Amino acid sequence: MQYLNNLLLNTDSYKASHWLQYPPGTDKTFFYVESRGGRYDSTVFFGLQAILKEYLAHPVTHADVDEARDFFAAHGEPFNEIGWRHIVGAHGGRLPLRIRAVPEGSVVPTHQALVTVESTDPAAYWLPSYLETLLLRLWYPVTVATTSWQVKQTIKAFLDRTSDAPEAQLPFKLHDFGARGVSSLESAAIGGMSHLVNFQGTDTVSGVLAARRYYGALMAGYSIPAAEHSTITSWGRDHEVDAYRNMLSQFAKPGSLVAVVSDSYDIFQAIREHWGTTLREAVIASGATVVIRPDSGDPVHVVHECLRLLDEAFGSTINSKGYKVLNHVRVIQGDGVNPDSIRAILERITDAGYATDNIAFGMGGALLQHMNRDTQKFALKCSAARIGGHWVDVFKAPVTDAGKVSQRGRLTLLRHREYGTYKTVPVPADCESIEDMPLPIGWEHALETVWENGVLLRSWTFDEVRARSLMI
Template identity: 80%
Template sequence: MQCLNNLLLNTDSYKASHWLQYPPGTDATFFYVESRGGVYDRTVFFGLQAILKEYLGKPISHADIDEARDLYAAHGEPFNEAGWRYIVDHHGGLLPLRIRAVPEGTVVPTHQALVTIESTDPQAYWVPSYVETLLLRLWYPVTVATISWHAKQTIRQFLERTSDDPEGQLPFKLHDFGARGVSSAESAALGGVAHLVNFMGTDTVAGLLAARAYYHEAMAGYSIPAAEHSTITSWGREHEVDAYRNMLRQFAKPGAIVAVVSDSYDIFHAIREHWGQTLREEVIASGATVVIRPDSGDPVDVVHQCLSLLDEAFGHTVNGKGYKVLNHVRVIQGDGINPTSIRAILERATSYGYATDNLAFGMGGALLQRLDRDTQKFALKCSAARVNGEWIDVYKDPVTDKGKASKRGRMTLLRHREYGHFKTVPVPAEAATLEDLARPAGYDDAMVTVWENGRLLCDWRFDEVRALANAARL
């Protein structure tokens, strides 16, 4: 939406008045981002680079200031016109900020600082607060990457138990079906690319574009030809088998994979009669793998029944771990999929002797939309301010909710080089820079400076992000 391109208006209304609210003598502020808990006990850090490149890399202009001044005047808020014009005149319109963060793809326990934001010009000490609204939206790609990563750990566990090739199978076991269920194209892009940190299957094209634009990845994910209900039901119920035969003739080549939704009328009849009898020899002769997609009913029961019926029709081999792998066919379940149902489906299939190789999942709303900032309790808070030349702790500690108590002072994140433990540690008030911090034995900096005064200092490639996330285990 072109009307949203002014950085000065990418904030909350009350932020426009905050430069007047700090104590006299304030000339620097320090903020941090953390997950204060939530559904999962660790998060996959991802998405800050995309936000920085998209929004902070473009200088603001006097025309932007004119637009913001006029809007806030009509809106009823004061506006720091002189402060913003100073930034244009003295910094070329680039915000005087220093942003430090853990490398993207790092899996970090909750309650640790993930990002710090600090002002770098005494005349612009108020800028970190102004961009809180924008920067805290990184909760979204972090949370999507986190949900996807935890689902990956579940699937990995079952593959390691039942498959001869768990690492080869894993990247394509959870497919992103979420593009149509999100609130915006930007959500599809950020959420879609966040999922691709963990998997390589997607139908969310916007995620591919985000990986290319922000993380140097020419092609981050893959898909296959697949039927939807309209391309099956347009043949009419009496010609359902012809719709399936058309899918085979169009796409079923040796080594190919084609997915066919088969529950338009009766999934069990479709498998027994159409796939298991009428088209059985055509499926085998094609040399392709045909993936049957049920899309209704109880996922655990329906998937189990589909596996059993396909087994009756096409048979199976037994792999090296003693589990059944279907011949020529597979099942993908994309309805009702979430981290809980994935585990339940795999538990049922495994208990009946079927390898996880037989199954893939498509996840839509539960992956990209059924989440909010409180899923992982994300917060961006001020923790320190320099007033009259001295750093003071800034914090809140509400008696009504100790879970919202914030961290105090300047800080950084350390990681134990041998054990991998993370520790958020304070930077002494007298320390001029982080280089003055005495680190505990065995610990190294877990954060790096990624952005300073409009310049990107760390430009992560997508393969680097994926490698970090994949190396972590529950």
């Protein structure tokens, strides 16, 4: 959507008037981003680098200012043309901001400052507020990465309990099925990339491309040949078994994986009669692992029943932890999958004696779409302003909602070297440089300056992000 490329119009309408609303003598402002709680008590920080590279790395031009001026004049809002012309003239269109952030991939408890944004030019004190709309969309990649990470902890716990090879299997236990269920291609790219922080299985091509563009990952995710209902039902119900036989002949090679949706008609009959009887020897002879995909019904019951029927047909081996691992076949559940149903499915099959080796999950809407900014209660708030040469605290404290009380003063995030704990602390008023502030014994700065005056100072690789998400 090329018509949306003007950074000056990537904001809320009312932001255009805010430069007139600060007290006289204001020459600097300081903002921070935090998760104020929500479904999970910690978040995986991810996605700021993509936002900076995509939107802030391109200098503002006089043509951008012209377009914004004309738009807001017709739209009914005042526009700070002088201020934006100053940014173009004095800074070459590069934004006079300093952005400090926790390293991407960090797992940080809620109620902590994850990002701070401050103006660096007295004539552009209003700029951090103007960019709030854009920068706060950070909530989306963080929330997707957090949801995916939390599911990873659930699956890991069951793998550790029931599997002989948990670490080797974990990266492919949750597959991204979400591309068709999100609101835009950009959402698929950002959300799909965020999931890949934790797993390597995906069908969201745009997410893999985003990880390559913004984090240098040549190939962050992988997929396998898989059937959909149309490729099965086009053979007709009377030739359902021929559709399955074709999948074997096309894709089932020694050591390969092939996924086949098998509930277009009757999943249980398909397992008993087609996979477990007619095609049983062909499956075994192929040397492939055939992954049966149910796609309807109650996920907890259906997965358990599919495992039981596949066990009857192909048999299983008892591993060292006393759990059954199916021979030649597996199951992937992609319907009705969310963090709660994944746990319920794993509890059921574990109680029935089946190892987590036997199951993988595909998650779509619940992974990339069923969330919003309030899932983790994200906010970007002003906490300090320099007025008349002195820093003053800026905060809100509504009597009707204590959960919306904001932090005050210039802030930074500290991390304990030994224990890995975090705490957000105010910066002393007489300390001009945050990096030079005195720190309590045992603590270090957890925020790094990643952006300053139009220059990206720190660029994380995807491997670095992934490794950091494991450090808990």
